[in-house]
Amino acid sequence: MSILTRRDFIKGSxxxxxxxxxxxxxxxxxxxxxxxxxxxxxGKIFVVIHLDGGNDWHQSFDVAKTTSARSAYxxxxxxxxxxxxxxxxxxxxxxxxxRLQALHSMFQDGDASIMRxxxxxxxxxxxGTEQLKFExxxxxxxxxxxxxxxxxxxxxxxxxxxxFMTMAIGQGNPTDIQGSNQRGLGLxxxxxxxxxxxxxxxxxxxxxxLAQQIADTVEATSPIEEAAVEGQKAMYQSIExxxxxxxxxxxxGTSGNPTLGAQYPTSRPGxxxxxxxxxxxxxxxxxxxxxxxxxxxxxxxxxNENGREADLMEDLDQALAAFRADMLAMGxxxxxxxxxDSEFGRTIQENGGGGTDHGQSIALVMAxxxxxxxxxxxxxxxxxxxxxxxxxxxxxxxxxxxxxxxEILNWAGLPSNGVFAEHPSFNFxxx
Numbered sequence: 001m002s003i004l005t006r007r008d009f010i011k012g013s014x015x016x017x018x019x020x021x022x023x024x025x026x027x028x029x030x031x032x033x034x035x036x037x038x039x040x041x042x043g044k045i046f047v048v049i050h051l052d053g054g055n056d057w058h059q060s061f062d063v064a065k066t067t068s069a070r071s072a073y074x075x076x077x078x079x080x081x082x083x084x085x086x087x088x089x090x091x092x093x094x095x096x097x098x099r100l101q102a103l104h105s106m107f108q109d110g111d112a113s114i115m116r117x118x119x120x121x122x123x124x125x126x127x128g129t130e131q132l133k134f135e136x137x138x139x140x141x142x143x144x145x146x147x148x149x150x151x152x153x154x155x156x157x158x159x160x161x162x163x164f165m166t167m168a169i170g171q172g173n174p175t176d177i178q179g180s181n182q183r184g185l186g187l188x189x190x191x192x193x194x195x196x197x198x199x200x201x202x203x204x205x206x207x208x209x210l211a212q213q214i215a216d217t218v219e220a221t222s223p224i225e226e227a228a229v230e231g232q233k234a235m236y237q238s239i240e241x242x243x244x245x246x247x248x249x250x251x252x253g254t255s256g257n258p259t260l261g262a263q264y265p266t267s268r269p270g271x272x273x274x275x276x277x278x279x280x281x282x283x284x285x286x287x288x289x290x291x292x293x294x295x296x297x298x299x300x301x302x303x304n305e306n307g308r309e310a311d312l313m314e315d316l317d318q319a320l321a322a323f324r325a326d327m328l329a330m331g332x333x334x335x336x337x338x339x340x341d342s343e344f345g346r347t348i349q350e351n352g353g354g355g356t357d358h359g360q361s362i363a364l365v366m367a368x369x370x371x372x373x374x375x376x377x378x379x380x381x382x383x384x385x386x387x388x389x390x391x392x393x394x395x396x397x398x399x400x401x402x403x404x405x406x407e408i409l410n411w412a413g414l415p416s417n418g419v420f421a422e423h424p425s426f427n428f429x430x431x
Contacts (some may be wrong), residue, residue, distance in 0.1 A: 041154075041413035044370075046405075047276055047289045047338045048176075048271050049316070052128070053297030056356050057363035058380050058395075059309055060097045061114055063175060067093025071384035079354035082304045090114065091375040098305050102262070102321035106210035106367050108181040111333075113430055115404055116377030118364040119397030121423055125358040127297070130343035135175035137420040138402065146405070146419050147164050147288045148179025153415035155182050162285025168274040169291045176290055184288070185238070190246040245282035249274075251326045262321035268293035270319040277326040280336070287412060296342060300353030316340070321366060327369075333348060334369035337408050337431070340400060347393040348380055352390070359394030364404055370411065370431050404428050 018258030059080065064073040074081045087095040088104040091114075096104045106112040121132040129271070134420040147166045154161055166179050166184030191229040200266035252263045254271055264270035272291035295312055302309045318340065327333040341364055346356035380395055387393060402420035409416040411431045 009216075010246040012347055038230055040394070041287055043287070043335065044338045044412040045280060045289065045332070046408050046412055046414075047336060048274075049273075049338060049340045050171075050292035051183055051296050051316075051340065051342040052292055052294040053342070054344045054358060055296045055362060056298065056302065056309065056346035056347055057116075057342075057361075059302060059346070059356070060100070060313055061363040061365050062090070062116060062379060063087045063093045063095045063097060064380070064385075065089055065093055067379065067381035069093075069380065069385060071128070072233075072385035073380075076349040076385050078350060080302045080304050080307075080350050081311075081358075086345070088307050092379050094375075094379050097310065097313045099310050100317045102317045102324070102367070103367065106324065110373035111369055111371055112367045112373050113371050113428070114375045115366075115377070115428055116379060117340075117361040117395055117398040117402050118377075118404070119344065119361045120399065121401075121421065123360045123397050125344055125360060125394075127343060127358075132175065134341060134343055134401065138400070138423065139421045142175065143178065144180060145174065145176035145178045146402075147176045147290070149419045150179075150288065150409065150414050150416075151182035152179040152257055152416070153183065155179075157415070161285075163234070164279060164284040164286050165240075166288040167276070167279060167286055167290070168202070169275045169289065171290055171292055174290065177288075187242075189271060190242045190278055191219060191346075192267065200229060208353075227431075241284065245278050245284060249278040249281055251277050252322055259268070262325045263316065264322040265315050265318045267315045268319075269316065270322065273319045273323040277323055277330075280327070280332055281330055287414065297344075298355045299351065300355040302350075302355045324367070337366055337368035337370065337411070339408070340365040340367075345395060348385055348395060349387070349393050357393075361395045361397045362401075364401055364428065365407075366404070372429055372431060376428055399426050399428075400424060404430060407431065 054258055058073075059082065063082050064070045065084050066089070070084060070093070082097065086098040088098060088100060089095040090104070092108055098106070103112055117330060120130060120138050122131060132142060135145050136142060137149065151161055161182060164185060166177050168174050168184060168186040170188055173186040177186060251274060252272060254264045254266050264274045269291050276286070276291065278288045279289070291317065293312070295308070298308055301307065304310070323338070324333060327336050342362050345359040345362045347359050349356075351357055377399065385397065400423035402423055403426045406416040406420065407428055407430045409419065
């Protein structure tokens with residue numbers, strides 16, 4: 001085994017494999033985040049799943065089925081029209097994509113809400129711009145996120161904040177979780193949140209123990225070194241806690257034939273939702289969680305009841321089914337709300353390549369045992385489907401997504417004022 005000095009070890013080996021480094025994960029917050037274990041709010045949990053690329057909501061969450069607009073929908077979706085008999089009915093002659101069977105079941109149980117024509121203020125139809133507006137609460141400043149503002153307000157109010165309160169799983173270190181004084185933790189997954197094996201030894205547990213002893217015994221000689229030591233202690237305590245949470249998870253795994261219920265798919269967002277379920281089971285005080293899946297920028301060959309969009313819907317649906325099954329088993333389904341958003345919707349007419357292009361509004365979908373299920377907002381009409389080239393080939397935004405998010409934050413006992421930029425108010429009556 002190579003010789004490793006104390007200075008070399010502390011300077012070079014404090015790396016979390018598969019996650020952000022210590023400074024990116026905790027920065028100067030160090031011990032403040034690590035040792036604040038109490039939980040703010042009322043313990044309820046808000047999970048956001050972002051569909052990256054721009055989800056085509058009239059091909060996924062609100063497909064024309066028996067409505068009078070059905071013939072117009074078919075006229076402008078020659079390649080991508082979904083068979084009416086396979087659409088899973090919701091309301092007003094519309095319904096879910098046939099691959100969303102679990103979500104449809106939740107809707108029938110009153111546990112899912114569909115909010116049509118939702119988006120941001122002054123939508124641009126630009127991926128980067130609209131994604132950032134969903135992350136930063138539709139503020140013009142780009143450094144802070146809405147989840148980070150929630151934590152900042154709790155901190156200003158003197159509330160104790162669990163270091164695991166706000167988690168971004170598989171999303172890097174996104175803007176959503178950045179606050180001015182507090183920040184959430186971004187990591188790839190709980191299982192890879194560990195010390196990177198940089199020296200030639202098989203005894204990783206001994207190495208972790210040794211690192212912990214060094215971090216505990218170093219004497220800080222300046223405020224900067226003291227903060228660094230506290231940050232190291234925070235990192236090791238977090239590693240140990242998260243590894244215990246992963247090891248103790250009794251959920252359904254990520255693959256294999258289902259025998260006792262739904263299982264998480266191996267594709268996104270399955271593994272990410274499984275990690276969130278681990279955090280919920282471990283009782284670490286997680287109240288805001290973020291994950292996502294990509295592939296929705298389908299300018300061509302979107303497919304119909306089969307194809308690229310259908311496969312994405314199936315991945316999402318299976319992940320939601322498994323997560324719901326785990327929450328029910330934990331007695332937590334009534335304490336969790338899941339939001340499925342996307343930076344914008346798509347055009348309401350098919351383009352020449354069998355796909356759709358950038359639009360404006362989305363159908364914001366939420367699921368959870370505490371929800372007042374149903375459909376809000378007007379569907380796409382036949383006249384809209386048949387707009388000529390001089391008209392806007394998309395459904396414009398009527399409701400701001402922040403109205404729905406604020407309702408859930410209030411339900412969870414978390415701050416909501418000042419978290420999002422000013423926007424027209426509206427009550428979705430979600431919970």
